[in-house]
Amino acid sequence: MKAIIFDIGSTFTKGVAFDLDKSEIIGRAKYPSTVNEDVTIGLQNVISEIERQTGLNIRDFNIKKATSSAAGGLKIIAIGLVPDLTTEAAKKASLGAGGKVIKIYSYELTSSDLDEILYLKPDIIILAGGTDGGNRYYPIINAKKLSRLPLNIPFIYAGNKDLQDEIKNIFLSNSKEIYITENVMPEYGVINIEKVQNIIREVFLRNIIHAKGLDKVQEIIDGIVMPTPLAVLKGLESFSEIYGECLLIDVGGATTDVCSVAKGEPTQNNVILKGLKEPYVKRSVEGDLGVRVSALSLFESAKKDIIKSFSHDKVKVIEEKVKFLNINTSYIPKNDEDLHLDAILAYFAVKIATERHVGHIEMVYTPMGTLLFQYGKDLRELDKVVCTGGPLIYNPYRVESLKGVIYSNDEPFILKPKNPTFYVDKEYIMFAIGVISEIYKDKSMSLVEKYINKV
Incomplete structure (x- = not known):
C-alpha cells in the first residue's frame, strides 16, 4: 500500500511518499509554497519530483492527503x-x-x-x-x-x-x-x-480551507485533512503508544511548539495540585521564540545569557547577525560560527518554551507552616523527548540545544524533565505519521519505530 502525505506551509510545500507495507520512505520533495498565487503550482512540483523518484504516478498512491499551516495557520x-x-x-x-x-x-x-x-x-x-x-x-x-x-x-x-x-x-x-x-x-x-x-x-x-483558497488541492489529491500542528500532535500520540509518556519540542523560524502526552501529577510528597487540571495531551505555542522570523524577540528574551556565550568583542557582531536572520528568514548556516549561533538561539528557544509549558511549584508560608502548590504538569520523571524542526534535526550542535529541556538545580521549582532520553524526527515526518495514524494506527507505529530514533 502506497501513501503520499503533504504539508502545505506558508514557506514550503513538502511531500513524503511511503510504502506502508514495508514501513519505508520511498520518496520526498519540497518546493516553495505558492499559496498567494495558485496553491496547486507548488503542490504539483512536489508531486512531479516524487513521481520521478519513485517511478509511480500520483494515481498509483492509495492515500493522498495533506495538512496545512499556510496563510498564517488557523x-x-x-x-x-x-x-x-x-x-x-x-x-x-x-x-x-x-x-x-x-x-x-x-x-x-x-x-x-x-x-x-x-x-x-x-x-x-x-x-x-x-x-x-x-x-x-x-x-x-x-x-x-x-x-x-x-x-x-x-x-x-x-x-x-x-x-x-x-x-x-x-x-x-x-x-x-x-x-x-x-x-x-x-x-x-x-x-x-x-x-x-x-x-x-x-x-x-x-x-477555513475554502476561505484561504486551499480547496483547489482537491483537484489533485484527497484534500487537506487537518492543521499541521494537530497532525504533529497525533504523531506524538502514536509515539507515546509505544514509548509511554513523552514531550515533543519543535523549533521553527517563527515559533517554538511544545507538546506533551503525560498526566504530570505531583511526584513529591506534600505538594498540593492547584489551578486547572492540564489535558493529558497538551500543546503550547510560543510566537516570540523562533530562530528566524522571531529571532529578535528571542534574542531580547535571553539577551544577557546569549551574550555570555560569546567573547566581549563578538557582541556587536552577534547582534547584527540576529538582525540579519530576522530579515533573511530562509538563510541556512554555511559556516561553523553561524551554526554555533543557531544552536545557541535554539537552546534558548527550547529552554524558555519548555519552562512555559511545564508546571511550577510555589512556596507559600502560613501560620501552619510552609505549603507547596503545584500549577501545571510535573514532568520531572518524564524520560522521552522527541525533537523536530530544522535546528534540532540538521544542526551538528543540536545536543547542546537540547540541554534547554533539562531540569536545573538552579531553578528547582520549574518542573522540567530530569534525565530524558532524546529521540529525533530525522526525516521530518511526524506530521505524516499523524495523518496515517488516523487511517492505519499500526502502520503509523511501525513508522515511529523505524524513523524516530534516539539521538
Whole structure:
C-alpha cells in the first residue's frame, strides 16, 4: 500500500511518499509554497519530483492527503470569563486542535477590544464563560457585541449550557455562522475540551480551507485533512503508544511548539495540585521564540545569557547577525560560527518554551507552616523527548540545544524533565505519521519505530 502525505506551509510545500507495507520512505520533495498565487503550482512540483523518484504516478498512491499551516495557520481568538479559568480552558482547547491563538480576552469586551478583534482578522472566535448554571451576563453581552461585528467567520459557543439557545439566536439574528457545543468548563476547575476541538477541526475542514483558497488541492489529491500542528500532535500520540509518556519540542523560524502526552501529577510528597487540571495531551505555542522570523524577540528574551556565550568583542557582531536572520528568514548556516549561533538561539528557544509549558511549584508560608502548590504538569520523571524542526534535526550542535529541556538545580521549582532520553524526527515526518495514524494506527507505529530514533 502506497501513501503520499503533504504539508502545505506558508514557506514550503513538502511531500513524503511511503510504502506502508514495508514501513519505508520511498520518496520526498519540497518546493516553495505558492499559496498567494495558485496553491496547486507548488503542490504539483512536489508531486512531479516524487513521481520521478519513485517511478509511480500520483494515481498509483492509495492515500493522498495533506495538512496545512499556510496563510498564517488557523488563527483563533478565545474569549472567556475569568482569565485563569474559562478563558484558559478555551485557549487550551484551541491549541490542542492545532490552532494558533492570536489573542485571548476575559470579562466584558470593550470597544477597543472589538476594534482589535477586527484588526486581527481571526479565522474562528471561541466564546466561553460561566460554568453550567453559572454566570449569564458576560456570555450574553459578549455574544451581542460579537454578533454585530462586520466579520464573516464562524463562531463557536462553548460556555454555560443554560444559555445555548439564547446565544444561538443572538448570532443567527445577525446572520452569523454559529456552532454550539459543550461547555469547556462545566464545573469549577473541570476542563472539557474534546467536543470543542472536534468542532474546530470540522470548521477548519469545512470553512477555513475554502476561505484561504486551499480547496483547489482537491483537484489533485484527497484534500487537506487537518492543521499541521494537530497532525504533529497525533504523531506524538502514536509515539507515546509505544514509548509511554513523552514531550515533543519543535523549533521553527517563527515559533517554538511544545507538546506533551503525560498526566504530570505531583511526584513529591506534600505538594498540593492547584489551578486547572492540564489535558493529558497538551500543546503550547510560543510566537516570540523562533530562530528566524522571531529571532529578535528571542534574542531580547535571553539577551544577557546569549551574550555570555560569546567573547566581549563578538557582541556587536552577534547582534547584527540576529538582525540579519530576522530579515533573511530562509538563510541556512554555511559556516561553523553561524551554526554555533543557531544552536545557541535554539537552546534558548527550547529552554524558555519548555519552562512555559511545564508546571511550577510555589512556596507559600502560613501560620501552619510552609505549603507547596503545584500549577501545571510535573514532568520531572518524564524520560522521552522527541525533537523536530530544522535546528534540532540538521544542526551538528543540536545536543547542546537540547540541554534547554533539562531540569536545573538552579531553578528547582520549574518542573522540567530530569534525565530524558532524546529521540529525533530525522526525516521530518511526524506530521505524516499523524495523518496515517488516523487511517492505519499500526502502520503509523511501525513508522515511529523505524524513523524516530534516539539521538
